[in-house]
Amino acid sequence: MGKVLIGIDAGTTVLKSVAFSLDGEAICHSSAENAVERPEPGWAEQSMTTTWKKTAQTISEVVDQLDDEDEILALGVTGQGDGCWLVDENGDPVRPAILWSDSRAGKIVQRWQDDGVSERVYDICGGTQFPGSSLVILNWLRENESENYENAATVFYCKDWLKYKLTDELTTDPSDASLPYVDVESGEYSDEVLEIVEMPEIKELRPRLSSGTDVVGTVTQSAAVETGLPAETPVVSGFIDVAASAFGSGAALPGEGSSVVGTTSLNQTILDEPPAGDERTGIALTLGVEGGLWTKFMASMTGTPNLDWAIKEIMDKSEFNLIEEEVEEIPVGSDGIIYHPFLSSAGERAPFVNPNARAEFIGLNQEHTQAHLVRAVYEGISLAMRDCYSHLPYDADEIYLSGGGANSNFWCQMFADCLNATIIVPNGSEFGAKGAALLAGVGVDEFDDLQTAVKDTTSVAKAFEPNPEKVRQYRRWYDVYTDAYEALFDIWDERVEALEDLRYMAKEGAHHPSKKSVTGKDTVG
Secondary structure (H helix, E strand, O other): OOOOEEEEOOOOOEEEEEEOOOOOEEEEEEEEEEEOOOOOOOEEEEEEHHHHHHHHHHHHHHHHHHHHHEEEEEEEEEEEEOOOEEOOOOOOEOHHHHHOOOOOOOHHHHHHHHHHHHHHHHHOOOOOOOOOOOHHHHHHHHHOOOHHHOOOOOOOHHHHHHHHHHOOOOEEEEEOOOOOOOOOOOOEEEEHHHHHHHOHHHHHHEEHHHHHHHHEEEHHHHHHHOOOOOOOOOOOOOHHHHHHHHHOOOOOOOEEEEEOOOOOOOEEEEOOOOOOOOOOOEEEEEEOOOOOOOOOOEEEEOOOOOHHHHHHHHOOOOOOHHHHHHHHHOOOOOOOOOEEOOOOOOOEOOOOOOOOOOEEEOOOOOOOHHHHHHHHHHHHHHHHHHHHOOOOOOOOOOOEOHHHHHHHHHHHHHHHHHOOEEEEEOOOOOHHHHHHHHHHHHHHOOOOOOOHHHHOOOOOOEEEEOHHHHHHHHHHHHHHHHHHHHEEEEEEEHHHHHHHHHHHHHHHHHOOOOOEEEOOOOOOO
């Protein structure tokens, strides 16, 4: 008979269930896509009912793959953070969930920033308010969907909704609730935050706060029917996916870092105390996790889509190995080219917030080749990661790396040189689900504590040590990288204004061959 822990990772677009042995090996898994609905421009919503049904389906498929002799000890859940998942007094969804990526409440964020509300909330919860924050969305609902707001009995997060469907228990944990409900120092709910935003009534909507390894309930009979899980299987409170992924990949000790280089670049450090007086630039969040540990993270928009774009549009090749053979011969600094990887149409959010930020190459001359451009893209993403870590507390000297970027030895070595840190690529995958499973193992006393669980189940696939000479070179090149984009802040804004003017003139010019420009000066049609 094998002992099994099941971890669920409810991402924004993909739901996963994975069964792990007690040594951290994935035994079997199942996944399902979960659509994001966009009923209005800038809106991002999901059906809570569909999210549960599809999650239950993946759990059932995992259970079916297990041997009859396997014993499911416990289940852990992690998932996308922030957003607003509301249920009424009967436990039914009030409306579709509003996700972390939703931007409808942007004007409320601006108002709170102008009034000093955001800064006061930051002092308590250690996180930057943004449109996808739960409290900001609730404010929007109060102003725009008063009936739904009044019908809400509980506000929690994606993983908590799934736990509720499994156990009939309404709970959350400090990592998810850190923004914006929990006092980062005490780890308990803060009533002061609600007073600051003039929404004291939210106090009645907050569910029970339970540590990530606490068993919050057991699988109900009805959930057992839907999932195939044995009734009475313990379910733990869990972490937000950011923290679960860090622990699942191997980062567990203060000072260790964790990065996921994928669609976004997510970077964090493990802390043994909440940071005090830290710099407030981009969207940075402090999460209280477990056993006196915190994690501070930044998730920039500067991920692998930059490289996908460069390989397709610049080199028109599909073989990464061939491309890297060419770019590896080019020295640090790409012979003078700087690339800012702000390719996302949403701009940048860490370590600075600017929706108008855009990518650019700087320093081109006629001697540069396609390979130079692509090398600069590799370096730009690496420098953006360094930029995030330079705004996080503690200098991480070991960083556990996962995501698509971890598949390239060339790039891993560049990360090591650029960050002056040992880059560790752990064995395995599905680190979010693994982190959730480890929390479940701690909750049922299969591991002494979370740090022991992480270290006992993590093995290193490969590691990359920084090259001192290249560390020195990248330190100098990073200064130019940051000075260059800071000099472009006003230009980015002006570019947007000018583009709007051009589109206006083009539209008007199509009907009026000769007319006044938007500046009022005579123009030739």
